[in-house]
Amino acid sequence: MAFDEYAAWTSALERLLRCCVMFARTVPPQAALAVAAFVVALAASPQEDPRREAVDRIVEESLARGEAYARLRSLCRIAPHRLSGSKGAEKAIRWARDIMERDGLENVRLEPCRVARWERGEVEELTLTSPPPLRGARLPILALGGSIATPEEGIEAGVIVVRSVEELRKRADEARGRIVLFNRPMDDANENPFQAYGGAVGQRRSGASEAARVGAVAALVRSLTTRLDDFPHTGAMQYAAGVPRIPAAAISTNGANRIAGLVEAGRDVRLRLRLDCRSHDPVESFNVVGELVGRELPDEIVVVGAHLDAWDVGEGAHDDGAGCVQALEVPRLLEKLGLRPRRTIRCVLFMNEENGVGGGNAYFRTHIDEMSRHVLAVESDRGGFTPRGFAVAGTDAARAEIAELVELLERTGVRDVDPGGGGADIGPMAQEGVPLVGFVPDPQRYFDYHHSARDVFAAVNRRELELGAAAIAGLVWLVADAEGTLPRAPIASSR
Ligand SMILES: [Zn+2]
Numbered sequence: 018m019a020f021d022e023y024a025a026w027t028s029a030l031e032r033l034l035r036c037c038v039m040f041a042r043t044v045p046p047q048a049a050l051a052v053a054a055f056v057v058a059l060a061a062s063p064q065e066d067p068r069r070e071a072v073d074r075i076v077e078e079s080l081a082r083g084e085a086y087a088r089l090r091s092l093c094r095i096a097p098h099r100l101s102g103s104k105g106a107e108k109a110i111r112w113a114r115d116i117m118e119r120d121g122l123e124n125v126r127l128e129p130c131r132v133a134r135w136e137r138g139e140v141e142e143l144t145l146t147s148p149p150p151l152r153g154a155r156l157p158i159l160a161l162g163g164s165i166a167t168p169e170e171g172i173e174a175g176v177i178v179v180r181s182v183e184e185l186r187k188r189a190d191e192a193r194g195r196i197v198l199f200n201r202p203m204d205d206a207n208e209n210p211f212q213a214y215g216g217a218v219g220q221r222r223s224g225a226s227e228a229a230r231v232g233a234v235a236a237l238v239r240s241l242t243t244r245l246d247d248f249p250h251t252g253a254m255q256y257a258a259g260v261p262r263i264p265a266a267a268i269s270t271n272g273a274n275r276i277a278g279l280v281e282a283g284r285d286v287r288l289r290l291r292l293d294c295r296s297h298d299p300v301e302s303f304n305v306v307g308e309l310v311g312r313e314l315p316d317e318i319v320v321v322g323a324h325l326d327a328w329d330v331g332e333g334a335h336d337d338g339a340g341c342v343q344a345l346e347v348p349r350l351l352e353k354l355g356l357r358p359r360r361t362i363r364c365v366l367f368m369n370e371e372n373g374v375g376g377g378n379a380y381f382r383t384h385i386d387e388m389s390r391h392v393l394a395v396e397s398d399r400g401g402f403t404p405r406g407f408a409v410a411g412t413d414a415a416r417a418e419i420a421e422l423v424e425l426l427e428r429t430g431v432r433d434v435d436p437g438g439g440g441a442d443i444g445p446m447a448q449e450g451v452p453l454v455g456f457v458p459d460p461q462r463y464f465d466y467h468h469s470a471r472d473v474f475a476a477v478n479r480r481e482l483e484l485g486a487a488a489i490a491g492l493v494w495l496v497a498d499a500e501g502t503l504p505r506a507p508i509a510s511s512r
Contacts, residue, residue: 071356143290189231
C-alpha cells in the first residue's frame with residue numbers, strides 16, 4: 018500500500034471511530050459492540066489477502082537474513098573463472114550441488130550437457146608499431162571467446178576503422194590485408210542499455226567473419242560498454258561456415274578511440290596483434306538441479322534459473338553469479354518460511370550460457386516430455402541491481418496475469434511488466450508454449466561490468482541483491498501456489 022493510500026485509509030478510519038463513539042453514547046452496549054467489531058474487521062481487511070502476507074514474510078526474511086550475498090562472495094572466491102569445460106566450472110558445479118544439498122532441496126542432481134571448450138591462453142597483446150613515436154605502445158584487449166590464435170610472432174598490419182558491416186563492405190578494397198576495427202559504440206541516446214547493446218553486439222558476434230570476407234587479417238571490436246575506460250569486455254564470437262578464420266579481440270573503449278583518433282588525424286597506424294587462445298573438442302558438463310516438491314501438484318513445475326558459467330575475467334559476479342544465488346534463494350526462503358507451494362519449484366543452474374547455451378538446450382531436450390507441465394520458467398541474468406520489474410515472453414494474457422501478481426510485490430520495488438525475452442537458458446522452452454519471465458533490475462550500470470575484469474563481488478550491493486531475490490521468490494511463490502496456471506502460448510515446435 019502506498020503511503021498516500023495509507024494516510025487516507027487511517028484518516029477515514031479515525032472519522033469512523035469518532036462516529037462510533039458518538040453512536041455508543043446513544044445506543045445499548047450490544048449494538049455499540051457489534052459496530053465496533055465491524056470497524057475492526059474493516060480495518061483488518063487490507064492485510065487479509067494471505068498472498069500479501071506470504072510475500073511480506075519473504076521480503077523481510079530475504080532482507081534481514083538472506084544468504085544471497087554471502088553465497089555470492091563464496092562463489093566468487095571459489096570459482097571466479099568458470100567458463101564451460103574449465104576447472105573453475107567444475108568447482109562451481111560442486112559448489113552449487115553442495116549448497117542445494119545443504120539447503121535440503123529434494124532430487125538434487127547433475128544433468129549432463131555437452132559444452133564448447135575454449136581457452137584464453139597466456140598471450141594477449143595489441144601493440145602500435147606505427148606511427149613511429151608511438152611504436153611499442155600497448156592497448157588493452159581481450160580475445161573474444163571462440164577466436165583462433167595468431168601465429169606466434171603475431172599479425173602486423175595497417176588498420177581500417179569502420180562503424181558497421183555495411184561501411185566495411187563499401188570499403189572492401191581498403192580492408193584487404195588490414196586489421197579491421199569495428200568501432201560502433203553502444204547508443205548513449207537509448208535509455209535502455211540492453212537495447213543499445215543489442216544494436217552493437219553484431220560486430221562482436223560476426224565481425225571476424227565479415228572482416229575475413231573482404232580479405233582482412235584480424236578483427237578488433239570496440240568493447241560493449243557505455244563507459245570510457247581501459248577495461249576490455251570479452252564475449253562470444255562465431256565463425257561463419259566457409260569463410261577463412263581470422264583472430265578477433267575486444268579492445269577497451271579508450272583504446273578504440275585512440276586508434277580512431279590517430280586514423281582520423283591521417284596518421285599511418287599499424288598494429289601488431291598476438292593471441293594464443295584455442296578451442297578444444299566439446300566436453301561433458303552439467304546443469305545443477307534441485308527441487309522443492311509441490312504439496313498438491315508435484316508434477317507441475319515452475320523453473321527458476323540462472324547460468325553458472327561465466328567468462329574467465331573478473332569473477333562473474335553480476336553475470337551471472339548474482340542470478341545463481343538469487344535462484345538458490347527461492348526454494349531456501351520458501352522452505353525456511355514453511356511456504357511449500359502447490360506445485361514443484363525446480364531450481365536450475367545452467368552451464369554454458371556464455372558460449373553455446375549447451376545447458377539450456379540440454380535441459381529442454383531432457384525434459385521435453387514434461388514441458389506441458391512447466392507452468393512458468395524464470396531466469397535472472399541481468400545483474401544484481403535494484404529490482405525494477407519483469408520481462409515476459411508469452412501471451413498478452415499471461416503478461417496481464419503476471420502484472421496483477423506483481424502488484425503484490427511492490428515492497429521489492431518491482432513495477433514494470435513488459436514484453437521481452439525471458440533469458441537465453443530458458444529460451445528453448447518458448448517453443449512448447451511455456452511462459453517465460455526474465456527478472457529486470459535497474460539496467461544502467463550492468464554494462465559497466467559485463468564480461469570484464471570489473472565484474473567482481475565488490476561491485477554488487479547486498480541490499481539490491483537480496484531485494485532481487487525477494488522479488489523473484491515472491492513471483493515464483495505466487496505462480497507455484499496459485500489455483501490455476503498462466504495462459505500458455507501455442508506450441509511452435511514440430512518435435
Ligand atoms: Zn549472463
